[in-house]
Amino acid sequence: MNEEGEARAAGTDRWVEALAWHHTLREAPAKDLTSGLARRWQHWYADAENQRIFDNVSRLLGDRRLYQHRNLPSREELEADQYDLSVSISEWRGRHRR
Amino acid sequence: MKASDAGTKVEEPVADRLGSPGAMGNEVSPRPDRSRALTEIFDEYNASMVRFLAIRTGSAEDAKEILQEAYAKVLALDRPRTISLMAGYLWRTAVNLAMDRKRERAVRERLGRSAACVAEKGHLAAESTCEARETLAIVDRAIGKLPPRCAEAFVLHVLKGLKQEEVGRAMGISGEAVRKHVARLFEYIQCCLDATDATRRGL
Numbered sequence: 001m002n003e004e005g006e007a008r009a010a011g012t013d014r015w016v017e018a019l020a021w022h023h024t025l026r027e028a029p030a031k032d033l034t035s036g037l038a039r040r041w042q043h044w045y046a047d048a049e050n051q052r053i054f055d056n057v058s059r060l061l062g063d064r065r066l067y068q069h070r071n072l073p074s075r076e077e078l079e080a081d082q083y084d085l086s087v088s089i090s091e092w093r094g095r096h097r098r
Numbered sequence: 099m100k101a102s103d104a105g106t107k108v109e110e111p112v113a114d115r116l117g118s119p120g121a122m123g124n125e126v127s128p129r130p131d132r133s134r135a136l137t138e139i140f141d142e143y144n145a146s147m148v149r150f151l152a153i154r155t156g157s158a159e160d161a162k163e164i165l166q167e168a169y170a171k172v173l174a175l176d177r178p179r180t181i182s183l184m185a186g187y188l189w190r191t192a193v194n195l196a197m198d199r200k201r202e203r204a205v206r207e208r209l210g211r212s213a214a215c216v217a218e219k220g221h222l223a224a225e226s227t228c229e230a231r232e233t234l235a236i237v238d239r240a241i242g243k244l245p246p247r248c249a250e251a252f253v254l255h256v257l258k259g260l261k262q263e264e265v266g267r268a269m270g271i272s273g274e275a276v277r278k279h280v281a282r283l284f285e286y287i288q289c290c291l292d293a294t295d296a297t298r299r300g301l
Contacts, residue, residue: 025150093243
């Protein structure tokens with residue numbers, strides 16, 4: 001993987017990590033919210049880019065009721081979907097516009 | 099302070115505000131070394147603590163109140179402790195206060211006072227700024243442009259609140275693949291927001 005590819009993968013990993021942290025902080029039973037977890041969380045959140053992404057994830061998840069009008073895609077749309085996650089959606093859309 | 103979250107930011111070091119007798123209604127007279135330690139803890143951990151509590155309680159206001167109370171309890175400790183122990187005590191106290199707050203809210207809701215309704219109205223009022231509406235419109239447009247499988251993951255996981263494993267079963271993929279779909283879709287939404295920010299700033 002070249003540098004650009006590695007950077008993209010790292011960016012996606014941050015989103016995955018942010019989602020996992022959001023789930024843990026919201027849902028974990030109190031007994032699991034240990035000092036060790038606090039230290040890991042504080043260390044992770046101290047990174048400015050992690051913080052930016054986590055705050056956006058939180059905002060989007062907090063606003064989810066505002067998007068409730070969205071329906072599931074149709075079977076035809078799902079069957080025709082060729083996106084394979086290997087590139088960002090922006091890149092994929094760019095390729096398909098050409 | 100590292101966090102740039104205006105909605106949840108505490109304006110000044112709590113130790114400073116609690117330093118004067120009677121602040122916040124507490125007769126607390128912290129020793130200077132303890133105040134300094136607490137200021138250090140504040141600088142190091144406050145942003146992540148506020149964020150954690152806001153998510154845990156679902157309310158930025160509750161988060162700030164709980165953290166103030168937790169700081170006051172740490173200041174009132176009768177024996178000196180290391181910063182690490184004080185930070186641990188602060189975390190544990192905040193977790194317990196958040197649990198108490200959640201239980202109180204559940205009781206209020208059972209009594210029909212509809213705390214959730216009040217919170218909802220407050221949230222909508224906060225959202226009624228022009229920039230917030232614009233942000234929502236950008237996100238809405240971005241969601242409309244998602245590849246169908248990502249859109250499916252968004253509806254099931256984000257809107258319907260299904261767990262990733264449940265979404266995986268519904269979509270016929272693994273929980274890990276669901277996480278990747280959700281990560282990609284959030285990445286795209288962020289990309290759309292960043293592009294708008296750059297346009298606003300004339301970049």
